[in-house]
Amino acid sequence: MIGSKLSGRYEIQEQIGGGGMALVYKAHDVLLNRNVAVKVLRQQFVHDEEFIRRFRREAQSAASLSHPNVVSIYDVGQEDETHYIVMEYVEGSNLNEVILERAPLQAQEAVHIALQICDALEHAHHHQIIHRDIKPHNILIGKNNRVKVTDFGIARAVTSSTITQTGSVVGSVHYFSPEHAKGVNTGEKSDLYSLGIVLYQMLTGRLPFLGESPISVALKHLQEEFEPPRRVNPHIPQSLENIILRSMRKDPAERYASAEEMIEDLDSCLLPERLHEPKLEFEDDLEATRAMPAIRPGKEPGVPTSTMKTQMMDTQAMNTQTMHTRHGERPLEAREPSTPATPAKKRWVKPVVTIGVTLLVLGLALAAFFYFVDKLDTDEVEVPYVVNKTLAEAQAELEAAGLRIADPIDYEEDPEVEPGIVLRQNKSNMRAKVGTYIQLVVSTGPDMEKMEDFYDKPYEDARAALIALGVDGSRIVAEEVFSEELEAGKVVSQSIPKGEEFNPAEASFSFEVSKGLQPFDMPPLVGKTESEARNELTQLGLLLGPGTGIDYKPSYLPKGQVLEQFPYNPGDKVTRGAEVSLTVSSGLPDDALEYTFNIPISPAEVNGTSEIRIEFSDAKGDNQDYGKRRINSMQNFPVKLVLDPRTEALVSVYRDEIFIRTYHISYDAARSGTAVAEPIESNPPPQEEPPIETVPPEGETPPVIGTPEDPPTTEENGGSGEEGEQNEQ
Known part of the structure; x- marks a missing residue:
C-alpha cells in the first residue's frame, strides 16, 4: 500500500496503526493539501460481507457525529477490492502508549483526559450511538493535548440488541461491562463502565481484571470485585476513587445515569472540599453472585480453559445463549421440563425424512461437482x-x-x-x-524503544527512566563535566540522540553530567580604581553584592581606589555568578593635611650639572618617588605631602645618586608653617693641601701652625652646622 494513491487523491505514506479488522495509514490528500488517516480493510476480509458491513458501519456512525473530541470522517470509498475510510489525522499518540510510558498519571491529567472522553460519549449518546469499545487504544491524544475518540467499528444504534458476531463477542474483553460480557442489551451505561476501567488504568497503571483467557476475564467482570484503586495508588483522592467505584458497578442501575452526570462529578472531584470525602458504599451487587448464562452445563465457572479450542467452544456457547435470550427464550439449562404429551400419530415423519435425504444427496452432488470443477480449472x-x-x-x-x-x-x-x-x-x-x-x-526484531531527550534533566531521572525500559544499569555510565549553562547533576549530552531507536536489552548509554561552573582564581582588585574593578568583575561573570556591593570610606589613598575586597581574596577559587563586595576610598579624612614642602637645591659643583632624585614617605605611603631632574643652578623642588596627625613625613634627597639629606616634617610644624627646608648648596671649593709635616731633629721643638685659640670658620668647614656635616659626607 505504501507509495500507492487511492482514488487518485490519497497518497499513502506510512503505516501508523492497525487492528484485527483494518490497518491505518498516514496519507496526504493532494486535492486539499492536508494529511489524513486512511483506514483500510484487511485483504483477508474483502470478501466477507459481515466485516464489510462493520467497516461501513464505522464510517456511518462516526460521520453522524460532529464534536471536537471525536475523530472526523472525511470520505469513504472502494477501489477494486480495497475498502477504505478517510479520517482526520491526529498527530500524537494513543492513550495506551501514554499509559505504558508514564502510568500512573497524575490525578489532574487523568481527570482532564476522562472529561474529554466523557464529553465525546455524551455527544454520541445524544445521537443514539453507543461506542461499545472504549479502551485506551481508541483514545488519541494530539500534541495540543486534545483528546479524540476513534474506532466506531462496532458502534451500533441504541435500538440494536446484540454485541455478538458469528462465533465471537465483539469488543475488548478487558474493558467489557458485565452486561456486554453476557451479550445482553448494552446502553450508555456500558460505555461509562468501560470509561471507569480506562480511568482506573490511567491512575494505577494496571487493569482491574486479568485472566488466562478471554472467558476467564469475562467471568471476573461478572462475578469478582476489583482491587480498589487507592489500595494500588494511595495518592488518588477519595473523590476520584468514588467516581471509579460508581462507574464500575456491576449493576447498571447503580452507575451514573448518563455521561452528563459523570461529567459533572469529574468536573468537581478535585476541588479542595471534595478531596477527602467519605468513600462510597454500595449494597452487595447481586450480579456478582450470578453465574454467566453462556457457560455450558457441567463447566465450573471461573476455571480458565487450557486450549484455544475450548475458548472458542465457550464463546460459541455464550453467543448461542445470547441468541436465545435475545428472542425472549430462557437459557436451555434454565428451561423447565415440559409435561410429556400423549404420543400422536407421526404422519409427518416419512415426508420429512424423504425431503432431508433428497436435500443431502443434492448437497453432496453439488459439492462434488464444484470440487472437481475447481480441480480442473486450477493447478x-x-x-x-x-x-x-x-x-x-x-x-x-x-x-x-x-x-x-x-x-x-x-x-x-x-x-x-x-x-x-x-x-x-x-x-x-x-x-x-x-x-x-x-x-x-x-x-521487526527486538522491541525497540525511542530515545528520549534528557538534556537539562536530572541524570538520576534519566537513569531511572532507562532502567524502567529494561536497560541494565551497568550499561549506563556518566562523566562529569563543567557547564556554563546547566547546574550540577543535569544532563549535558547523551550518546544516543533524541528519537533514535534502541534495543533495551543490548544498547549502552553514556551521559555527560554537569558538575556546575568551572572555578577560577580570584584576581587582585585592591589598588585598582573602582571602574577598573567593576569592568574586571563583569568580564569574569562575577557580581557586586549584596546590596550595592560597594562601601565607601575615607582613606589617605587616592579617591576611587579599591581598598579591600570581600569575601574572596586574590587566588581564592570562585565561579561565575559569585558575589564580591568592595571597599573604595572616598578621599582624605577630615583631619588630613595637604602640605607642599619646598626644597632649594644646587648642583654639586658651581656651574656644574647634577641629577636630583627625591623620595618621600607620608600618610599615603612609604618610599614614594618624586622623580628625577637635572639642574645646573639652584632650583626649588616642591614636594606635595599628605600629613596624618599621628605620623610625620620624611623627604630624602639624592644628588648624583649620592644621599644628601633627609627632612623630617611633623604635622604640627606643617600646620603652623614652620616646616622650612634649608637650601642644599654646592660643595665648597677644595681646601689647600696642608704643608708637609717634617719631623724636627731630636731636641728641637716642632713648628706651630695656627693657634688653638682660633677655631676654624664655618666656611673652612664647608658650611655651618648640619649642612656642613652632609657636605663632609
Whole structure:
C-alpha cells in the first residue's frame, strides 16, 4: 500500500496503526493539501460481507457525529477490492502508549483526559450511538493535548440488541461491562463502565481484571470485585476513587445515569472540599453472585480453559445463549421440563425424512461437482516453507511456485529474530492452488524503544527512566563535566540522540553530567580604581553584592581606589555568578593635611650639572618617588605631602645618586608653617693641601701652625652646622 494513491487523491505514506479488522495509514490528500488517516480493510476480509458491513458501519456512525473530541470522517470509498475510510489525522499518540510510558498519571491529567472522553460519549449518546469499545487504544491524544475518540467499528444504534458476531463477542474483553460480557442489551451505561476501567488504568497503571483467557476475564467482570484503586495508588483522592467505584458497578442501575452526570462529578472531584470525602458504599451487587448464562452445563465457572479450542467452544456457547435470550427464550439449562404429551400419530415423519435425504444427496452432488470443477480449472502446487528466510527470499520462492504474498504483510516484534526474517506462514506442508495468497508474519526484531531527550534533566531521572525500559544499569555510565549553562547533576549530552531507536536489552548509554561552573582564581582588585574593578568583575561573570556591593570610606589613598575586597581574596577559587563586595576610598579624612614642602637645591659643583632624585614617605605611603631632574643652578623642588596627625613625613634627597639629606616634617610644624627646608648648596671649593709635616731633629721643638685659640670658620668647614656635616659626607 505504501507509495500507492487511492482514488487518485490519497497518497499513502506510512503505516501508523492497525487492528484485527483494518490497518491505518498516514496519507496526504493532494486535492486539499492536508494529511489524513486512511483506514483500510484487511485483504483477508474483502470478501466477507459481515466485516464489510462493520467497516461501513464505522464510517456511518462516526460521520453522524460532529464534536471536537471525536475523530472526523472525511470520505469513504472502494477501489477494486480495497475498502477504505478517510479520517482526520491526529498527530500524537494513543492513550495506551501514554499509559505504558508514564502510568500512573497524575490525578489532574487523568481527570482532564476522562472529561474529554466523557464529553465525546455524551455527544454520541445524544445521537443514539453507543461506542461499545472504549479502551485506551481508541483514545488519541494530539500534541495540543486534545483528546479524540476513534474506532466506531462496532458502534451500533441504541435500538440494536446484540454485541455478538458469528462465533465471537465483539469488543475488548478487558474493558467489557458485565452486561456486554453476557451479550445482553448494552446502553450508555456500558460505555461509562468501560470509561471507569480506562480511568482506573490511567491512575494505577494496571487493569482491574486479568485472566488466562478471554472467558476467564469475562467471568471476573461478572462475578469478582476489583482491587480498589487507592489500595494500588494511595495518592488518588477519595473523590476520584468514588467516581471509579460508581462507574464500575456491576449493576447498571447503580452507575451514573448518563455521561452528563459523570461529567459533572469529574468536573468537581478535585476541588479542595471534595478531596477527602467519605468513600462510597454500595449494597452487595447481586450480579456478582450470578453465574454467566453462556457457560455450558457441567463447566465450573471461573476455571480458565487450557486450549484455544475450548475458548472458542465457550464463546460459541455464550453467543448461542445470547441468541436465545435475545428472542425472549430462557437459557436451555434454565428451561423447565415440559409435561410429556400423549404420543400422536407421526404422519409427518416419512415426508420429512424423504425431503432431508433428497436435500443431502443434492448437497453432496453439488459439492462434488464444484470440487472437481475447481480441480480442473486450477493447478495445485506445493507450498514452499519459507520460515527463517528473509522476506525477499520468501517472496522469490513463493512467486516461483506460482503463489502470492498476502498484502499487507504482518509484522511482529521478536527479540530473538533479526528484522526482515519470516516468523510464520499461514499455509505450509500442503498443496495450494496457483495464485493462492500466503500470509506471512515477518520479524521487526527486538522491541525497540525511542530515545528520549534528557538534556537539562536530572541524570538520576534519566537513569531511572532507562532502567524502567529494561536497560541494565551497568550499561549506563556518566562523566562529569563543567557547564556554563546547566547546574550540577543535569544532563549535558547523551550518546544516543533524541528519537533514535534502541534495543533495551543490548544498547549502552553514556551521559555527560554537569558538575556546575568551572572555578577560577580570584584576581587582585585592591589598588585598582573602582571602574577598573567593576569592568574586571563583569568580564569574569562575577557580581557586586549584596546590596550595592560597594562601601565607601575615607582613606589617605587616592579617591576611587579599591581598598579591600570581600569575601574572596586574590587566588581564592570562585565561579561565575559569585558575589564580591568592595571597599573604595572616598578621599582624605577630615583631619588630613595637604602640605607642599619646598626644597632649594644646587648642583654639586658651581656651574656644574647634577641629577636630583627625591623620595618621600607620608600618610599615603612609604618610599614614594618624586622623580628625577637635572639642574645646573639652584632650583626649588616642591614636594606635595599628605600629613596624618599621628605620623610625620620624611623627604630624602639624592644628588648624583649620592644621599644628601633627609627632612623630617611633623604635622604640627606643617600646620603652623614652620616646616622650612634649608637650601642644599654646592660643595665648597677644595681646601689647600696642608704643608708637609717634617719631623724636627731630636731636641728641637716642632713648628706651630695656627693657634688653638682660633677655631676654624664655618666656611673652612664647608658650611655651618648640619649642612656642613652632609657636605663632609
